[in-house]
Amino acid sequence: MPNLIRSWRRYRAMWQDEGTRMAARIFWRKLLLLLRRYVLRQSVIKHYVPAIGAYMYINLEDSGFSRTIFYRGVHEPLVTRLIQQEVEPGMHVLDIGANMGYYVLLESRRVGPEGQVYALEPVPQTFEMLRENVRLNHLQNVRLFQLALGARNGQATMYVMEKWNWSHLAHDRWTSTRLAHMRTQALKTEQVPIRTLDRFAQEAGIPQVNFIRMDVEGFEVDIIKGGIDILARWALSCPIKIFLEVHPFLSDDRTPFLNMVRMLYDAGFRVKYIVYLEDMVAQFPELDDVLFFLAVSRFREAPHLLLTSEKVVSL
Numbered sequence: 586m587p588n589l590i591r592s593w594r595r596y597r598a599m600w601q602d603e604g605t606r607m608a609a610r611i612f613w614r615k616l617l618l619l620l621r622r623y624v625l626r627q628s629v630i631k632h633y634v635p636a637i638g639a640y641m642y643i644n645l646e647d648s649g650f651s652r653t654i655f656y657r658g659v660h661e662p663l664v665t666r667l668i669q670q671e672v673e674p675g676m677h678v679l680d681i682g683a684n685m686g687y688y689v690l691l692e693s694r695r696v697g698p699e700g701q702v703y704a705l706e707p708v709p710q711t712f713e714m715l716r717e718n719v720r721l722n723h724l725q726n727v728r729l730f731q732l733a734l735g736a737r738n739g740q741a742t743m744y745v746m747e748k749w750n751w752s753h754l755a756h757d758r759w760t761s762t763r764l765a766h767m768r769t770q771a772l773k774t775e776q777v778p779i780r781t782l783d784r785f786a787q788e789a790g791i792p793q794v795n796f797i798r799m800d801v802e803g804f805e806v807d808i809i810k811g812g813i814d815i816l817a818r819w820a821l822s823c824p825i826k827i828f829l830e831v832h833p834f835l836s837d838d839r840t841p842f843l844n845m846v847r848m849l850y851d852a853g854f855r856v857k858y859i860v861y862l863e864d865m866v867a868q869f870p871e872l873d874d875v876l877f878f879l880a881v882s883r884f885r886e887a888p889h890l891l892l893t894s895e896k897v898v899s900l
Contacts, residue, residue: 611657614655614656618656622646627645628644628645628646629642629643629645629714630642630643630645631721632654632655634654634658634690636658636660636662637665637687637690637691639690639691640721641654641687641690641718641721642685642714642718644685644749647747647749647750649746649747649749649750649751650687650748651685654687660687662863663860663863663865664889665688667828667860667891668692668695669695671826672692672695673695674695674696674700675697675700676695676795677702677791677795678702678794678795678796678797679705679794679796679797680692680702680704680705681705681797681798681801682705682706682800682802683704683729684706684711684715684749685711686704686718686719688798689702689715689718689724690719692798693724698725698726701728702724702726703727703789704727704728704729705734706729706730706731707732707733707743707754707777708743708749708752708775709731709775710745711749715729716729730789731777732777732779732785733804734780734785734804734807734811734812735779735780735804735807735811736810737779737781738779740777740778741777741778741779742774742777743755743776743777744768744771745772745773745775746767746771747771747772750800751767751770752802753801753802753804754777754779754801754802754804754807756804761836763835782812782815782816783811783812786815793822796825797825797829801830802832803832803836805829805830805831806842806845809848810848813849813852816849816852820853820854821853824893825893826891826894826895827854827890827891827892828889828891829891830888831879831890832887833879839880842879843876843880846875847876849892852894854892854894855869856869856891857869857891858891859878859888859889859890860889860890861888861889862885866878875890
């Protein structure tokens with residue numbers, strides 16, 4: 586009964602925020618989901634995703650990304666539009682935390698035959714879905730890697746979550762009520778290979794990238810720490826954009842996230858956009874404004890930062 590009450594409250598809030606049309610769509614889709622799962626006994630289905638103009642395999646047992654796509658046909662609408670806008674033909678894109686490949690399919694289409702997408706996903710079951718989605722769409726400009734990035738090389742513990750897109754590497758030095766609650770939903774833990782960004786680029790033969798998308802549920806601090814030198818070197822060769830989902834609410838002490846942003850600024854990057862709750866909350870903000878936003882905001886979900894090594898001119 587408590588779960589039913591919480592579901593009704595979420596649905597009512599969504600109805601109030603997004604209107605009757607979206608509420609009716611989601612209600613119908615929820616009924617269809619029940620039919621597919623419990624009557625037709627389907628789990629993995631091929632589903633057309635209009636936001637990226639492609640078919641994807643999704644897993645209806647995944648209560649996170651897959652169901653969002655099944656209900657809405659789009660994941661993070663504003664972020665999707667910004668990636669369509671910022672990724673250009675011929676670019677080399679590094680997608681860290683590729684999940685089932687929603688953004689990989691979009692990036693592949695945007696960079697075209699002259700570009701390249703390097704997609705990393707460490708969770709075995711999710712990686713298999715990613716590989717099948719790349720095969721389904723006959724993508725020739727995507728290379729796949731089943732590993733994680735961090736501040737060291739070796740093995741790391743991965744929490745595999747009920748919501749697949751919430752799976753994350755263990756960062757046991759952090760504590761927060763929200764992180765503890767997330768881990769109550771873990772299905773299991775697995776050991777996965779981990780590399781620093783520079784070691785990975787060397788092993789994979791990647792000389793340069795132009796765009797990096799990163800969604801790693803808090804491990805972005807370790808990835809930037811372990812890769813800041815190569816990011817700075819790459820930025821000297823050509824402009825780089827980093828689209829970074831940030832998770833300061835996963836730690837009671839947000840200082841590591843603030844230091845990560847300072848580190849990127851010291852390497853020549855600047856924030857171009859801050860995106861939060863499907864809204865562009867800032868364009869070309871000053872460093873102090875970015876740090877204040879990350880330090881004091883009571884986040885309902887993770888914000889995104891689009892950083893660029895191009896010279897930023899304030900509007």
